[in-house]
Amino acid sequence: MPARYGRVMAQRAGGRALCALRGRLLPPGPAAARLGSSGPALQRAAGAEEADAEVSTRKKTFTEVQTERLEQADRSVLIRCPSKLNEKKLLQYLSSHGKIDNYFFFENRGVNALIEFSEKSSVTSLQAVTGIPKAAEHHVVPYKSRLFTFTLKNPGSQAAEERPVNLSPQSHIPVNELIPKLCSADSISSQMYILLNEYQLTEENIKLRYLACSLVRDFARAYFPDSTVKPFGSSVNTFGKLGCDVDMFLDFRDIQKRATQMKKGPFEIEYQMKRLPSERLATQKILSIIGDCLDNFGPGYSSVQKILNARCPLVKFSHQPTGFQCDLSVSNSIAIKCSELLYIYGCLDPRVRALVFSLRCWARVHGLTNSVPGTWITNFSLTMMIMFFLQKRSPPIIPTLDQLKELADEKDKHIIGGYDCSFVSDLSKIKPTKNTESLDELLCDFFQYFGNFDFRKNSLNLRKGKEVNKPESSPLYIWNPFEQDLNISKNVNQPQLEKFVAVARESAWILQKEDKTQQMVNKEPWGLAAVLIPFGKSNRNTMKNRTKGIGSETIKSLLDSLKRSIERAGRNEDEKRSGKRADK
């Protein structure tokens, strides 16, 4: 075995052990360490260097993480492999093009490998020996991407050495498989961490997301060499769930920065460029053509759909090689700041992500959120409600936005479109919370808090971390953290809000009244599992037992009234499927 390849294998083994330690045991390490850390850094950190690596990665800012991940993705390729494979031979061959920093296999219409080389030049080296598909030489679009197909030259002779490879999962288990896992835990807190570990993005999935962006960037760079394509929203804000869409921004800001560089000499020198009556039109045209290029030149892009007349023009597409559904729009600085804010909150305390993942799952199970835009609460609004709730604890678990702004230094200052979007980027400047509440308490209190919130009078202001009088009559008013005159939940109507309140109250009631020991003996869902079963569809016996256990006519009638209100809201869901899209 060549020395180079041996080293990769050693790193890989170290990395796996560490990943298991970090990601799959309970409770997980700080979120920042999982999301903010790079694979190779982690893998090299096996053994004695482990503690150091964690310290150094924990401190990474949002921007540092993005820059590092994008750079890794730039030197990564995707290979469709033979279904049976000699992993050693594959790596040995690939190592002949240069050192491999990281790799993994995954299933997606066959076995695929993501290979992260140490150097970009290795990609070029591999491309130099890659052929155009021969069987249909004249019928392919000869766009040379970083997607390859490897087939065995002599399939028969190597059969003995081939064995199935370890496949990294790219999707989470369905709720019905999750429930039994949750029931075997020993506390609600443990249940929440189990859910987090099953649902959160894996190191591998994050690499695939950045690669998906990097591949689209190759298209954009063809014409705009300084452009970048960055993920935003759930792929990067620490709250993304396996299987969630990849939201991408096409960013031209680097170009505009360079425009100010002017050199000596008697002339002002400018490019001759196509001028358009508005920036919006330029955005639409660029997105439109990049959409066409993906559709017509790009291997594996399908269902390309241009939505150019939306408030924020975008191109939706499905990328089969990575398996992602993607949305490409043109960079919006405030949306990036929102992702960064959530990233910071997600990194500050492990309870934050555990609570968000549990509550997002809960909201989806009960039809409070939906994958399509509508009059329901978005994941973003729900997350902001959770953040607000965490700001309101005593002592607070996360700081207010005004407090984060006070910690900002000169380089953190950002005024975007007249709005002050400054807040601290360096996580180490934020003091850890003194709050020691358990997730059991927090989950139950969340349901109680919003089950009793005076939505008619009050709005949620995360900048100040307190309720303030609603400036207008929207049923649910959550101040946009940066554009302070906007309500991020303007789309939510009264029936949807009422449904949310009703389900929250029902959930609080279930958690408070239940008898865990009895339920475990009866093999009935308990704790988090109990609130993740749709109330309408839950086991008839369970419902009967519950009602029996309470035995009060008052509660029976309350339940009936709740059921009716839930059904009413459900009908509403089907009727109105339009509205603002803000599921970021």
Next chain:
Amino acid sequence: MPARYGRVMAQRAGGRALCALRGRLLPPGPAAARLGSSGPALQRAAGAEEADAEVSTRKKTFTEVQTERLEQADRSVLIRCPSKLNEKKLLQYLSSHGKIDNYFFFENRGVNALIEFSEKSSVTSLQAVTGIPKAAEHHVVPYKSRLFTFTLKNPGSQAAEERPVNLSPQSHIPVNELIPKLCSADSISSQMYILLNEYQLTEENIKLRYLACSLVRDFARAYFPDSTVKPFGSSVNTFGKLGCDVDMFLDFRDIQKRATQMKKGPFEIEYQMKRLPSERLATQKILSIIGDCLDNFGPGYSSVQKILNARCPLVKFSHQPTGFQCDLSVSNSIAIKCSELLYIYGCLDPRVRALVFSLRCWARVHGLTNSVPGTWITNFSLTMMIMFFLQKRSPPIIPTLDQLKELADEKDKHIIGGYDCSFVSDLSKIKPTKNTESLDELLCDFFQYFGNFDFRKNSLNLRKGKEVNKPESSPLYIWNPFEQDLNISKNVNQPQLEKFVAVARESAWILQKEDKTQQMVNKEPWGLAAVLIPFGKSNRNTMKNRTKGIGSETIKSLLDSLKRSIERAGRNEDEKRSGKRADK
């Protein structure tokens, strides 16, 4: 003055003198020397090296010329300059980015300069100091091309040093200005060389054409890095007229060549590529998107028109910075071979091009050819008729295609789509003609030859250099030189052919009967000038004199019948404007 800049100026002066000597005096040097030579080679050849340079440039093959010109274009940029300019300062500034091999100014909505650097890196160096237009920063499409705008930083302070620059003409004079010039010549032969020199592509115009291709190639290379965009047809076949369209081919052949390179290792490695049901569909999609990119990203591209359902799908567009109307299609090897064949014929003897230019002008004046496709004779068909005529002289002025094929060596062998397209590429292998006829004779004999050709029975076969029986009943049958089962003039209908014959007879009659001395005294058009005046519209006195000079009723009635047939054909012209486009 820096040494580098001084050298450029010296070269330039040398180049100009040489150009004047070569291109503007009569008779011109061999066509190959003008079209086949590179500017810098010419310019460096001033003085003692001149003769050598001519010998070396005369021998260049079609492919060598194309390769050299494309490479020059790759390192060229186009600059929109201030209307008044200190040429010295401009060159001094540009030289700070690298040595300049060649440059010229031309008028096109203001003063423009084409700058040909010695090294490609100079272009990158200039781009590095170039800004995005500031006035409308958010409303431009930030595609960075090789088109720049220079403005003066301090227009006032430099005013004293600015003077108009020498502008290279990019269009020919109109026919009505040409006629008096022709009348002052001393022979028809001189007249034909005057016309050639006024109409033929200049060194500068050829550079602009290759640059126009190179700029489109930048778009194609964005996605297909191995692709090239090459001019074909009149821009390169030595018969192009100033102002003619630029026909471009997008060529992917390099890519397909590399597909066969396969390296060691246990795997076959292929790109994942978009597969399409047919090559035609791939061509259509690629042209469509490149058309959109030019239209939406490219500065100065306008009137982009996709004609994708044609037999040969193409994109038409106007490129304002170079001033060309362009047609982009996907490479057709046989069309390239046609261009090369004409290039060889055009280079063999100076009379070839002189005759073609005169006859093309004559045909256009009389409405025998037209810029739009239709039932009339195309320039390509007319040129092939002239080549056939020259093959038929005794001794022949140019060889037959079969003779050229006999001279072909191994590397000249090309079988395209089953057709043998082999012919010699090395001009020096072809023996010069022993024919010494004057152009006066050739012009007159051309009119007589085709005025009396038995088009009903015979077809023109350039491969054998003789008339053969028509294989089918098309009025005019000219064998496609390579695809021997095709008639290149299938589009021509009987009235158009009759009109051609009639005008040829009339022209022969004018040239034979005219009294040059008398006409010069009367300041009447004579020789070539006389046949370049539309017969219907010619000076009433001239017509009267001519008729009087002959004084025969027979001829009078012949004239009237001719006039009627011309008018009939003219009406036909307006009615039918569809048909095969073969003006290559």
